[in-house]
Amino acid sequence: MDKKFDELGLTGGLPSSLTVSMRLMDLMRGDQRDVDALVDTLHCDPALSLRLIKLANQTHSRRPSRVEDVGSALKRVGWDAAEALLMGFSLVRNDAAEGWSDFDHEAYWARAQLTACLCGSLSGAAGWSSTQRAHSLGLLADVGTLALANIHRDRFSGIIQDQPEPIAPERARLESDVLGISHCEASHAMLEDAGLTYNLREAVLVHKDYERICDQENDVKTWGALLLASQAAATLYLGKGRGADSSWQHAEDLLAKTTQLLGLSMEQTEEACTEAAQEWTRVREALGLQPEAVKYLKADPATSTAEAPSDEAVTGEAPRPIRGIETPSMQITPILGNGRWGEAARILLVDDDPLTRRVVGSQLRRAGHEVLVARDGREGLEMALTLDPQIVITDWTMPGICGVELCELLRATDVGRRLCILMLTSCDDGDDQVISALRAGADDYVTKPSNPRILQARVQAGLRTVHLRERSESMEKNHQGEVAELGILARQLESAALTDALTQLPNRRYAIQRLEQEWEMASRTNRPMSVIIADVDHFKRVNDRHGHGGGDAVLKVVSSRMREASRSTDVLCRFGGEEFLTLNPACNGQEALRCAERVRSAVGCKPIRHGAMDCLVTLSLGIAERTPEMKSPDELLLAADRALYTAKAAGRNRCA
Numbered sequence: 001m002d003k004k005f006d007e008l009g010l011t012g013g014l015p016s017s018l019t020v021s022m023r024l025m026d027l028m029r030g031d032q033r034d035v036d037a038l039v040d041t042l043h044c045d046p047a048l049s050l051r052l053i054k055l056a057n058q059t060h061s062r063r064p065s066r067v068e069d070v071g072s073a074l075k076r077v078g079w080d081a082a083e084a085l086l087m088g089f090s091l092v093r094n095d096a097a098e099g100w101s102d103f104d105h106e107a108y109w110a111r112a113q114l115t116a117c118l119c120g121s122l123s124g125a126a127g128w129s130s131t132q133r134a135h136s137l138g139l140l141a142d143v144g145t146l147a148l149a150n151i152h153r154d155r156f157s158g159i160i161q162d163q164p165e166p167i168a169p170e171r172a173r174l175e176s177d178v179l180g181i182s183h184c185e186a187s188h189a190m191l192e193d194a195g196l197t198y199n200l201r202e203a204v205l206v207h208k209d210y211e212r213i214c215d216q217e218n219d220v221k222t223w224g225a226l227l228l229a230s231q232a233a234a235t236l237y238l239g240k241g242r243g244a245d246s247s248w249q250h251a252e253d254l255l256a257k258t259t260q261l262l263g264l265s266m267e268q269t270e271e272a273c274t275e276a277a278q279e280w281t282r283v284r285e286a287l288g289l290q291p292e293a294v295k296y297l298k299a300d301p302a303t304s305t306a307e308a309p310s311d312e313a314v315t316g317e318a319p320r321p322i323r324g325i326e327t328p329s330m331q332i333t334p335i336l337g338n339g340r341w342g343e344a345a346r347i348l349l350v351d352d353d354p355l356t357r358r359v360v361g362s363q364l365r366r367a368g369h370e371v372l373v374a375r376d377g378r379e380g381l382e383m384a385l386t387l388d389p390q391i392v393i394t395d396w397t398m399p400g401i402c403g404v405e406l407c408e409l410l411r412a413t414d415v416g417r418r419l420c421i422l423m424l425t426s427c428d429d430g431d432d433q434v435i436s437a438l439r440a441g442a443d444d445y446v447t448k449p450s451n452p453r454i455l456q457a458r459v460q461a462g463l464r465t466v467h468l469r470e471r472s473e474s475m476e477k478n479h480q481g482e483v484a485e486l487g488i489l490a491r492q493l494e495s496a497a498l499t500d501a502l503t504q505l506p507n508r509r510y511a512i513q514r515l516e517q518e519w520e521m522a523s524r525t526n527r528p529m530s531v532i533i534a535d536v537d538h539f540k541r542v543n544d545r546h547g548h549g550g551g552d553a554v555l556k557v558v559s560s561r562m563r564e565a566s567r568s569t570d571v572l573c574r575f576g577g578e579e580f581l582t583l584n585p586a587c588n589g590q591e592a593l594r595c596a597e598r599v600r601s602a603v604g605c606k607p608i609r610h611g612a613m614d615c616l617v618t619l620s621l622g623i624a625e626r627t628p629e630m631k632s633p634d635e636l637l638l639a640a641d642r643a644l645y646t647a648k649a650a651g652r653n654r655c656a
Ligand code: GH3
Pocket: 535, 536, 537, 538, 539, 540, 541, 543, 547, 548, 549, 550, 551, 552, 555, 576, 577, 578, 648, 652
C-alpha cells in the first residue's frame, strides 16, 4: 500500500546545483530563448525538472494527456512561467548550524544525469518511441533520495554511512527502518504529486528490486527494467571498479538480466551505454563540470580497478578556491570603541572599479565588518549565492550584469531574498537611479563617494532587516524540522496500527484494506487474483497442552515459516487467532494452489521446538480465485473460507 509521505510539503525547495543555477540565469538573461539549451540544462537537475513537470500538469489538469518529460513541460507552461518558477531555485547551504550531512550532492547530481542519459539511450536501443520520457524518468527516479537526504539530514547521514551504494537492497531496508519510508517510496509519492501516470510511478516504486519488477504487468515491468538497467550501468560507470567490492558484480548481473527483459543483446547494451556516457560527458562539459570519471563497460578488468577515480573525480566539480574573502571569520559581537559602533556584518562588495573597492572596502573593514569582494556582477552573483553574505553592496554600472540586474536576479532566488542589498549610486544621477534601484529590489542606497558614517548607519539599518529575516527563517526551519519528525512519527503509528504485535505480520485491518485495493486493481486491469485462507489444525490442543504461551510461540514459528515459503509479491497477513490470509495479486487459482502447497509443507515438515515443547503443527488451506461473477471482495473471502472448510472436512493438513 502507498506509504504516507507527509513531508511532501517540504519538497518544494529541494536544492539545485550551483552550476545549473548559474547556467539557468545566463539562459534567462539572454535575448534569445534557447529552448534546447534550457531543456539540456534542466536535464541536469531533478528538483527543478520535477517542479516544472508538476506545474505543467497542474495548470492544465483538464487536458487528457499528462506531461511526463521536461521538454513537453516547458512547451506547455511557456517560457515566462517557466522562468518565474526556475528562478526560485534553492541551493545547498553549507551552514554548520544546520548540522550538515554527509550526503554528497554533486555525486547525486552526476549520477542522476548519467542515469537519465542511460535511460534515454537504452530505450532508444530497445526501439521505444519516447526516449524523452525515458530520459526524464531516469533523472527523476531517485528524487526521493534528494528529498530524504535534505529533509532528514542527520538520520540520512547515518543511513549512507552504513550503506553507500544506492542500488543495494539494504539501503531501502535501512531507510524504511529509520525513516519509515524508502527513497523509492518517497520518489513514488513525489511523482504522483507531480502528476505522472500510474505505470511510470509504479515502475519507480519497484525499480530497485529485480524480483518485484518481474512480477509486474507489461508496461510497469519494462519501465522498471529500463530504470534498473540504467541504475546498474551507472553503478558500473561511477563505482570503484571491477572487483573492488561486491556492488560491481551485483550491478553487472542486474544489467545483464534487465537488458534481457528489454530484449537487448550485450552488444546493443554496450553500445547504448557508451553513447549515454558520451552524451553525459557532453552535457557536463557544456556546463563546465568535470566530465571524466566514466569507466566504460569494456574496460580492462586489471586497469579499471587501478584507474578507479578518486571520489572527487566522481563527484564532478573540483572544489573552487573562494575568491575575495578578506577576513577569515564573522564576528557578531558588538563593535565598541575607536569610533566604531554597531554590529559586525558579513558584507559582499561588488564593484568593477578597483578604487571604489579599495575605498569602500577599507571603510567597511575599519568599521569592523568582514568584507568579501567581487570584481563584477557575475562574480558577485555567484559569491552572493554561495558565500552567505548578510549584506550585498553593489555598484550600479558594471560590464555584464549591472547592479540593477544583479539585484533583480538575486531577488528572484530563494537565497537572494534573505539578503539586504544596498546600491551604490552616484550623486549626479540623483532620484532616477535611486528609484530604479529600489524598484529592482534594493533595500537601500548609498551615494558615492561614500561617507563612512552614513555607510555605517545604512549597514546597521540593513542588518536589522537581515536579523528579522533570519529570525523568521529560523522559525520556518524549526517548523520544517517538526513537520519532518511528525512525518516519521505518523508512519510509525500507521505501521503499528497495521501490524500484528505477536507475529509482526500485517494485521486484519491491513489485510482488508489491501484486499480492497487489489480487488480494484484486478477489476481495472482484468488480471487474475487469488486469496488463500490458512488455519492451524487443532490449535486448541496446542493451547491445552502447552498453555497460552506455548500456543503463542507456535504461532510465531508458523508465521515465520509461512513468510519464508511465500514469494515477495504474496501479501501474508494474520487474519485472526490462528488464521492467516494470503493475497496473491496477479495469480490464478492454479498458481495460488502451488503457493499454498509450498506453505503447507514448509509449516508441517518438521516439529516446532520451544523450551520443553516439541510438537508437529499442520495447516489446512482454502484457495479461491476471483471470478467475473463475484461482486465484492467479501465473496472472494467467502469462497476461500468454504474451500478451507472442505480441507478441514477432508482430514486437515491439506489444500482445497
Ligand atoms: P481446527 O483444526 O478445526 O481449526 O481446530 P482448532 O482447535 O484449531 O480451532 P478452534 O477454533 O476450536 O480453536 C482455536 C483456538 O485458538 C481457540 C483460541 O483460544 C486459540 N487462539 C486464538 N488466538 C490465539 C492466540 O493469539 N494465542 C493463543 N495461544 N491461542 C489463540
